[in-house]
Amino acid sequence: MSPKTRAYLEKLYQLLEKMPEDERLDAIREIESHIAEGVANGHSEDAILDRLGDPRMLAKAYRSEYIMEKGSARSFKDVMVMVGFYCSTGLLSIMVIPVLATIAYGFGFCSVLIFIAGFIRTFGVTWIQMNLGPGIEVPTEWSMLYSTIVGGIVGGIAYVSWRGLRNYMNFLSASYKKVLPGSRAA
Incomplete structure (x- = not known):
């Protein structure tokens, strides 16, 4: 893994700080797997990172998915977190x-x-x-x-x-x- 990829993953991990640790690690593992799969298919790490885009946007996507997956058993606090x-x-x-x-x-x-x-x-x-x-x-x-x-x-x-x-x-x-x-x- 290149230093650029490692820096990207570290930045993503930092941006996911409001999520539980296991969810953060799952997201990082998913992105690592995606990068490894892309490299195995002959793509360069830089091209894969460019396709993934800004880590801030990716972190928002993961946070959004996490918030929406909590299901219908949401407390008032959960709704306010979503809002x-x-x-x-x-x-x-x-x-x-x-x-x-x-x-x-x-x-x-x-x-x-x-x-x-x-x-x-x-x-x-x-x-x-x-x-x-x-x-x-x-x-x-x-x-x-x-x-x-x-x-x-x-x-x-x-x-x-x-x-x-x-x-x-x-x-x-x-x-x-x-x-x-x-x-x-x-």
């Missing part, structure tokens, strides 16, 4: 992801509060006000229906935003996967 990672991927992501995440989680929380407020108001709590417009108050007996409709609309907006966020992050993940060696012709 943070994808926000760092480009200018559009810095704008799109926080907006969709804020709408999804904020409106989702609000829809629950609206439903609870309607439920409580139905039993005569007077300090909760529900208005259709200026001077038009919802009668107490209609509070539950009104909060269900409004909460459903707000919850629907939250759901659509959450699906949009997931689709956008899946799109970014698929884009990064194209950078990985196994996903393109050598």
Whole structure:
């Protein structure tokens, strides 16, 4: 292995610092194997490294794959790690992801509060006000229906935003996967 290849692998290893050690080592082994296979097929190490591209982009691809493979059993912390990672991927992501995440989680929380407020108001709590417009108050007996409709609309907006966020992050993940060696012709 040439010094240039060794330096490339060391740089990649450093860039993968936020991943668990076993995942980092798997990524390095995969790239080493890819390079060795290319050399065995008659390609020069320099040509293979040029095809692999910038180690920063390759590291982002591996991190993206790792983040997306955690599956559906994600904690709030895992989701925030995903959002943070994808926000760092480009200018559009810095704008799109926080907006969709804020709408999804904020409106989702609000829809629950609206439903609870309607439920409580139905039993005569007077300090909760529900208005259709200026001077038009919802009668107490209609509070539950009104909060269900409004909460459903707000919850629907939250759901659509959450699906949009997931689709956008899946799109970014698929884009990064194209950078990985196994996903393109050598």
